[in-house]
Amino acid sequence: MTILAAKDIGISFGGIKAIDGVSFEVAPGQILSIIGPNGAGKTTLFNIVSGVYNRDHGSVELDGEDVTGLPPDRLAARGLSRTFQNLQIFQRMTAAENVMVGRHLRERCNLLAELFRLPSVTRQNAETRDAALALLDEVGLRASADVAAGSLSYGACKRLEIARALAAEPRVLLLDEPAAGCNPVETEEIDELIRRVAAKGIAVVLVEHDMKLVMKISDRILVLNRGKPIADGAPREVRDNPAVLEAYLGKHGAREAARA
């Protein structure tokens, strides 16, 4: 019961094939991690799947529907949300407002009513804010609700982005390095958060470098190297895969690891 499927994705920048024939599938409630050395094309893949880049070939299907080439806002309407590796927080808005923006699709926009601030607008605002506060609570940022997002710590901003992405009530959540820059305690919290999200039936696709986290929570792992897939399977299989070791550690390191 696949909810997100990427088939044979390929894209080049200038003469460089950033991604060459990558496919994957995720089912609701599953956690798929995409790993690989730097420059492997992980974020580029995310950008294609979330509509930020246009691919050269390949297709993306969401719940059986072909959504290839749709812009991010249309994908969001169909239940796909993501976070960013280089934070894209709305710096000048408060944390609560950041998450409220995430609920945009659930709100009705009536310019005239808004200009005059009719009671319907105030009521909707209160509802949206409550939903936002609940999400901030879940990611542990309730106390910073009315603080300007630009002044929050890096780890807090990462969690804020996740809260914003969850606000859209997605069916698929793409997380781009959610634990980057987080200390072990924060990483543990992210770990639990991701599990809770998946437990709700949301498919989670994760790009991460923190191997402990990846090994712990993933149902499946896809390994990329220089734009090509080199392994795809359960954590234990991937960990012992010689091609994976070679990609990360080089030929020499792989031999050492095999002997270890």
Next chain:
Amino acid sequence: MPEFVQFLISGLTVGAVYALVALGFTLVYNASDVVNFAQGEFVMLGGMVTVFLTAAGVPLPLAAVLAVCVSVIVGLLLYWLAIEPARDASPVTLIIITIGASILLRGAAQILFDKQFHKLPSISGDTPVHLLGATVQPQSFWVLGGTAAIVILLYVFLERTVIGKAVLATAANRLAARLVGINTATVMALAFGGSAAIGAIAGILITPITLTSYDVGTMLALKGFAAAMLGGMGNPIGAVAGGLLLGLLEAFGVGYISSTYKDAFAFIVILLVLFAMPQGLFGRRTVERV
């Protein structure tokens, strides 16, 4: 046919000035990401300073050289006193600073010079030359020749000298340039000074034809900016092409359609081009990294 050649030459002549202004914009933009709205004032300074120096008795060639020097000094002062202190500010703030500088320079020109129109004598006299049935002022050839010389010199400088390469490197990636030891502050000062010189020379060359006054800078800056956009911001070849194209559009528009909407043609075409090609004619399609 003679009409066509007439419009062609006059269009290229004015276009050459737009091209030089656009080139100045591009040079500064590439080195520092700043759009310098005071660019037009350098052209004004070139013309006005020369006029007033010759009126004070200085021989024309010397006056012209001094005018270029004055312009360069103003350009360097602009960089050191107004741009460098605000180097971390947002692009919009920097643009407003250059707008403030343009107002300041115009205000100073008002006081130091006057509000009249002024003319300079043509370099090789005013006897019109007959070319393919059209009547051309000899000064036009000086303008076109001067522009071509500047463009070639700039090309040689950027591509064949070490300092030129440093400028290109700074334009490509300022941080990386600094990390490899390039003094980017010097490069930026060079860019400002260079664009000031280019603007001043353009002003001196064109004043015999179009006259000059304390406020010619404004419209020139706007058109030069538009030309740079038309060609694709940051691309020197695009700047020159954009400038020449703009001049031709104006000349042909005035000649064949109507002279009342002369300035409009340029902007209409630019709008249309940008609608179809949002990066300008020669601009690179950039991909936003997220």
Next chain:
Amino acid sequence: MLQKIGHRYLTLIVLAAIVAVLPAIFPSSYYFRVASLVWVSALAAIGLNVLMGQAGFFGIGAYAVAIGPAHFGIPPWAALLIGCVISGVLAYLVGRPILRLKGHYLAIATLGLGVLVALVLTTESRWTGGPDGMPVAKLVLFGWRVSGSDTWYWITGGLLVLGTWLALNLNDTPTGRAFRALHDSEVAARVAGIDVARFKLQAFVIAAVYASVAGSALALMNGFINPDQAGFLHSVELVTMVVLGGLGSVVGSIVGAAVLITLPQVLTVFQEYEHLLLGFIIIVSMIFMRDGIVPTLSRALARRTQS
């Protein structure tokens, strides 16, 4: 809850208070005129989102109230509304292609639009009186001939308060948040489901209407209008007001307008040195208060109250 409402409308209350109280200290009608100019410019500036060609719409609004009564016999207040409609429609039509441009390209496109409007206004002298401009009939409301600089002070002040109220209302709404979001990070706004093109267009149209109303008010107040109001320099002036005061805040636009209008008036004392000093002050302000007057001062204030 009450505290939050108070906070949101604090700006409005303070503004209304200032508008109400200021006349008490005005020694002459000249001050009323200057203040009215500030209110009008601030109104035009509020709608601005660093698009640079707003003066074009300002000019449309101004000429609408001049041409309507003079050539078509339409009462000025109706002409004002027609001006709004024309500006809005033009903004809507031109908006879609223009707003696909980014950064400097967007700036030159909107500037070019403003210049084109100014050119048409200058050239069609049969309708517009050409480069020298044309007179504007007085506003007549329910039989009352509106005139006098103090009357206009209250009208323009009222318009500004109304415009500010609407803008502040909009801030804390889905549309308002969408506007602010796409300013901070277009890609994140997209990913959150915001149709960026549609909202940019809305903001553009709103800004055009604000500018149009401001232009109409100015024309009716002055009794005269010329094409410079729609021109390049005026566009630049409006943008400078917004940046000087502080981008993205309603208060910033008002402060910027206040500074940029009153400053030259103050500087005329220096006669020929007026422009020189103006340019100098702009440069220095932007170097030392690079995010604008209001954000810099409010940060300084925040730091003071914290320590």
